[in-house]
Amino acid sequence: MSRKMKNKVVENLTIERIATEGKCVGHHEGKVVFVQGVAPGDVVDVRITRGKSSFMEGEAIKFHEFSKDRIDPFCSHFGTCGGCKWQHINYDLQKTYKRQQVVDQFTRIGKVEIPEVQPIIGSANTQYYRNKLDFTFSNNRWLTREEIDSGAEFERNALGFHIPKMFDKIVDIEHCYLQGNISNDVRNELRKFALSNALSFYDIRNQVGLLRNLIIRTTSTGESMVIVQFGGDNEAEIDLVMNFLHEKFPQITALLYIINLKKNETFNDLEVVTFAGKDYIEEEMEGLKFRIGPKSFYQTNSDQAYELYKVTREFAGLKGDEVVYDLYTGTGTIANFVAKQAKQVIGIEYVEAAIVDAKLNSKVNGLENTLFYAGDMKDMLNDEFIAAHDKPDVIITDPPRAGMHDDVVNMLLKLEAPKIVYVSCNPATQARDVALLSEKYSVDKIQPVDMFPQTYHVENVVLLTLKS
Numbered sequence: 348m349s350r351k352m353k354n355k356v357v358e359n360l361t362i363e364r365i366a367t368e369g370k371c372v373g374h375h376e377g378k379v380v381f382v383q384g385v386a387p388g389d390v391v392d393v394r395i396t397r398g399k400s401s402f403m404e405g406e407a408i409k410f411h412e413f414s415k416d417r418i419d420p421f422c423s424h425f426g427t428c429g430g431c432k433w434q435h436i437n438y439d440l441q442k443t444y445k446r447q448q449v450v451d452q453f454t455r456i457g458k459v460e461i462p463e464v465q466p467i468i469g470s471a472n473t474q475y476y477r478n479k480l481d482f483t484f485s486n487n488r489w490l491t492r493e494e495i496d497s498g499a500e501f502e503r504n505a506l507g508f509h510i511p512k513m514f515d516k517i518v519d520i521e522h523c524y525l526q527g528n529i530s531n532d533v534r535n536e537l538r539k540f541a542l543s544n545a546l547s548f549y550d551i552r553n554q555v556g557l558l559r560n561l562i563i564r565t566t567s568t569g570e571s572m573v574i575v576q577f578g579g580d581n582e583a584e585i586d587l588v589m590n591f592l593h594e595k596f597p598q599i600t601a602l603l604y605i606i607n608l609k610k611n612e613t614f615n616d617l618e619v620v621t622f623a624g625k626d627y628i629e630e631e632m633e634g635l636k637f638r639i640g641p642k643s644f645y646q647t648n649s650d651q652a653y654e655l656y657k658v659t660r661e662f663a664g665l666k667g668d669e670v671v672y673d674l675y676t677g678t679g680t681i682a683n684f685v686a687k688q689a690k691q692v693i694g695i696e697y698v699e700a701a702i703v704d705a706k707l708n709s710k711v712n713g714l715e716n717t718l719f720y721a722g723d724m725k726d727m728l729n730d731e732f733i734a735a736h737d738k739p740d741v742i743i744t745d746p747p748r749a750g751m752h753d754d755v756v757n758m759l760l761k762l763e764a765p766k767i768v769y770v771s772c773n774p775a776t777q778a779r780d781v782a783l784l785s786e787k788y789s790v791d792k793i794q795p796v797d798m799f800p801q802t803y804h805v806e807n808v809v810l811l812t813l814k815s
Contacts, residue, residue: 355395362389365444369432369803388414416440428518429511431801442467445805449774449795457778459785464793473800475527484548484558485517504548506538528565549578567649570628572601589622601625648798655796656684662768662810669740679705686714694719725754739764750776756783767811774807
């Protein structure tokens with residue numbers, strides 16, 4: 348951007364609406380101006396931080412008028428940690444804009460004829476709704492401007508979340524409103540214990556330090572899993588930490604740890620050691636039990652996952668004699684959820700460990716009409732696979748944010764299943780794929796589901812039916 352534009356202050360900018368990724372929009376001299384941390388109806392002065400020929404980005408530095416839809420954020424970390432972008436906007440408006448996001452994506456990207464998008468299914472709980480959080484230990488705590496300007500010395504060890512766009516800065520979290528149960532107590536007590544025992548917090552730049560990562564998973568049934576990642580292999584100190592957690596929180600269902608000496612925090616290829624309790628926790632849905640291991644994927648809002656799966660099952664309209672393909676099945680949650688209403692469900696997933704979980708969950712629930720296969724979707728879903736199995740009456744697909752590979756879309760067009768139920772966490776790539784499928788399919792229903800209150804993310808389910 349030009350030097351003239353950078354740091355330019357746009358005065359009395361009226362914020363008009365919410366746009367993509369939670370940013371809000373105003374207009375100045377014919378250009379769109381994107382601003383974070385404001386609400387539609389705010390009138391603000393904005394310092395420009397980035398500019399292009401057709402748009403600018405900036406930060407609000409002064410408020411002249413506040414929106415009627417603005418509310419007081421409930422978290423002291425709001426605006427710093429980046430986990431919740433919309434705490435300052437009332438929940439009804441959040442839902443309105445999430446639904447509008449779906450409408451906009453299908454109108455502007457999909458450009459296909461669609462029915463009226465149904466009102467979004469909101470979350471009964473707008474706080475403490477997550478069942479999984481990852482916290483990072485760091486010896487480089489984020490300091491506020493006030494702390495820096497004071498010139499005083501501050502504790503630099505922290506346990507919390509990464510500052511957005513700063514891999515080596517961690518905001519120390521005192522209370523997080525995203526996860527309930529024992530989450531806040533475990534995090535705060537472990538940090539206090541580590542500081543009092545002079546245990547080293549991880550230095551991400553030099554990649555040294557004992558305490559690296561803390562993962563807490565909970566279920567609606569009251570079970571909990573705590574995983575500690577250690578960045579060093581010191582048996583005495585590891586035992587010290589794990590014994591403390593076991594004694595302080597005997598209610599932890601699965602207490603696990605990992606020694607991770609790699610350059611990143613991923614642990615799919617590492618051994619997970621069970622220190623106390625089980626090596627899994629169980630979630631329950633309509634009497635079905637789902638085992639969740641330390642490496643398992645499970646929707647992070649359990650209550651809304653149930654709503655999402657009910658919509659998926661309703662759109663599938665199963666009568667009991669259908670063959671269902673569940674693409675990107677993960678740990679087979681949807682596949683197992685619909686299995687009792689189908690003749691057979693066949694799930695495909697890239698991650699082999701997830702397929703192991705999917706098969707286990709079928710066995711635990713006494714389901715004998717499921718088959719699961721591991722492999723890359725674009726390679727697995729081919730003519731040979733179809734020839735070896737019955738053709739699908741219904742296809743359920745729940746791909747990652749990037750959407751489906753072109754080869755998968757082309758195979759769906761070739762298969763011509765009467766129904767496709769497309770579940771997505773990214774309406775933009777979903778709309779793109781639906782546009783490709785519109786060669787043979789029409790859009791019959793669209794149902795957004797809010798999985799993540801206080802954020803701009805939205806889950807969406809679309810029913811496609813084969814054109815006659």
